[in-house]
Amino acid sequence: MPQPSSWFSSPADAATRLAEAGYLADATTATTAYLAGALEKPLLVEGPAGVGKTELAKAVAKVTNAELVRLQCYEGLDEARALYEWNYKKQLLRIQSSQGSDQEWSATHDDIFTDEFLLTRPLLTAIRREELTVLLIDEVDKTDVEVEGLLLEVLSDFQVTIPELGTVSAVRRPFVVLTSNATRELSEAVKRRCLYLHLDYPDAEREREIVTSQVPDLEERVAVRLVETISRLRELELKKAPSIAESVDWARTLVALEIGELDEKAIADTLGVVLKHASDQAKAVKELRLRS
Incomplete structure (x- = not known):
């Protein structure tokens, strides 16, 4: 180890x-x-x-x-969500159970601030x-x-x-x-x-390697076309540029739909996989001159 x-x-x-x-x-x-x-x-x-x-x-x-x-x-x-907090309900139950006993408050106090009551x-x-x-x-x-x-x-x-x-x-x-x-x-x-x-978006060659390693069934020429299109989309002023994960999702989508040619119609039909805002999709269709 x-x-x-x-x-x-x-x-x-x-x-x-x-x-x-x-x-x-x-x-x-x-x-x-x-x-x-x-x-x-x-x-x-x-x-x-x-x-x-x-x-x-x-x-x-x-x-x-x-x-x-x-x-x-x-x-x-805050600290309670990042670091720790005390289980107040459990502490209260312990305090209530000790009432009426001969145990002093100092002992009760020490008893309730232990690992047993700590929520990490x-x-x-x-x-x-x-x-x-x-x-x-x-x-x-x-x-x-x-x-x-x-x-x-x-x-x-x-x-x-x-x-x-x-x-x-x-x-x-x-x-x-x-x-x-x-x-x-x-x-x-x-x-x-x-x-x-x-870390920034990878260059085209490295992104193609990432996509094909994750989706080995994707044809090489489709992978090249996909990465080229992703690169063009990232150059647009979008609300949310497509991530590497979305490139991989797009590749999986193309394989699932048995799309062997990433033409303009195929891009337009599957654009929702990589662009999640209507305004971004509209801008992409206009800028890339896509046809549905």
Whole structure:
């Protein structure tokens, strides 16, 4: 079993093993993934939606047989949802059951602030695990700035302070991946504690490799045409440009419909697989001069 300081033996090993999980990493991605494990530093992955940021964390977990612990960030996320909270209902029941007994309040207080009453959330769960763990902090840019302060203690020392129990330090540091769509600038304090990787849409050749690896039944010439069309769609000013996952979904759709020629009609008929806004579809039909 690999040690937490050596999730991958080299950048080449990272590239090979990630590819086995269906994640085709370029040299920069493979090197950064290797260093995140070797240096035991969190990895901040930034880029537009749908370029494989979350999938990178999933692939690392898969190829290392690690448990994936995911914290999905959103506006309004607080400490109780990210770190831990006390099971107040259970504590109240314990307090009620001790009433009328000779037990002093101080003893009752100490009794109800124990592991038995602790509800661990993703950050604390990952810190306390002794097995290999990948901690995915997804879309961190969607949280409030205040939440970053909570992350600093975890990312700096891999420890969490619980006033009633003391400081909980990681026995085995997790492989931490933070993803961001760059909807807001993260603090320098958070960035300073992380390695940084920017992922963008792949070039045509790499995207074709990704699509054909995921959908091997797709004819080569159709794959080339699909990637060319996806590239043209991304050049338009759309509400939501098609992601790599949507390219793969489109490929699967074409195979399912037994479409052997991706002509204008075929594109128009299946456009809903890759464009999820009516205005985007209308713009694509106009700009690409599609006919239904």
